[in-house]
Amino acid sequence: MSDNEAVVDEVRVEVDARGVARIEIDRQHRMNALNGKASATIMDALGEWSQRDDVRVVVIDGVGGSFSTGADVIDIAQAAGGNPTGGLDATQARGVISSGSDLARAVRSVRAPVIAAVDGPAVGIGASLAFASDLVFATERSYFLLAFINIGLMPDGGASMSVAASVGRARANAMALLGEKLPAAEAFGAGLLSGLVADRAALDAKVDKAVGKLVGTSASALRLTKAALDAHTMGDFEAALDRELDGQTELLQSAEFQAAMAAFAGSSKS
Template identity: 90%
Template sequence: MSEHDAAVDEVRAEVDARGVARIEIDRQHRMNALNGAATRTIMDALGEWSQRDDVRVVIIDGVGGSFSTGADVIDIAQTAGGNPTGGLDATQARGVISGGSELARAVRAVPVPVIASVDGPAVGIGASLAMAADLVYATERSYFLLAFINIGLMPDGGASMLVASSIGRARANTMALLGEKLPAAEAFGAGLLSGLVADRAALDATVDKVIGKLAGTSTSALRLTKAALDAHTMGDFEAALDRELDGQTELLQSAEFQAAMAAFAGSATS
């Protein structure tokens, strides 16, 4: 099976007769962590749907009890393994971080509302993926985590802007500088979520209700309303991606990150 075929199996993307487009991440063996192939599959689907007039709403979901635990560290470690020094060179580092930036950019480029359906952990680029959506619904057992600092990195995928603009400077600093979890209940209270529900069944019912409302609304009105809101709230998004790209490219080559990767590789083989 090719890398592309495997990615298609692990990321399902389809559009129904109502114009409801859905992405389901199904890499349960990695808690829905995203490798390069899965990331490209998501971006390809979002790019195609952005050009289609019949798509009215997009849903991004993770199955099996996780939304996404972020970038697949095994994938990064394998990339680093191609370097004789055991780390990432500048080109490799920029390629790794570019994937997260382009993923967040692909979400924001969708002209109709994007819903993130979060059940379980949303970590790293998984948290960025959820927060890049227009509407975010989560179960009570979910949490959001920017754990980059713990392995010598910084938030990416636009998270440095998306978190701060949603929950404020103090709490964003706690998440990004201390690498602390933000439980769903606190995320809802802080304004990061559109809705908080008890469990997966309630999440599906809530998202279906929202889909029904959006699917019955003027698509032109949705597109123009989203564009107007983005113009006011997302003005610094591209600048944030540029800052993250430069900073993360440097950090991915650092001794601290290389040591973290070496420790991970050692634990994975022991």
């Protein structure tokens, strides 16, 4: 491991000599679901890199055949277990959702371009993490799923805005209200992806090519271009996070969500 590389709770962060910063999520036993420590590691790295002029591009990747299957439900269930009623109180609920909001906000805080390399499922906050990135490249076997509605919740991490801004109202409604899976080919056709490739090897080559292009481009021009595009396409991002935070805080205390957590706890013990 180099001086510029660290692994904390199965998340690898590294900055190479070219200024290419990488985050690799490696929680394969949970299909790269993010627990609190993993999310904090990612946010800390992004927060540091947002202040560094030498960071030219950031790549977020998931290893082992998954990008990320979202928030680790075990973490949420354990948080709920601390409440005698078996559910989350308002403070706990707001804390859980704030983590997802802060994760997406950390991605957007980076002034350099952020690339999401998606191979396999990107679900829940994992999908939100990809959608918050500037460039999204995916393999043909990948898919995106806003599964929140299936457990009595709503999209968060800014996905209620970023998805609709990319694919339009009708497709976004199908994903968010029906919990429909969006295969990578359809996501590419709908304008959600920057590129679609056949497999993992092709994805690595595609990302490396994009990284090489970005590293060879004026850093100031990239930052100013990104900021200008964000002003037009992501102007409501903070407002979306606020709406999601309020909505999810309410929903995480609902009987429907508590029932979903109880069902998960029962299945995990069997």
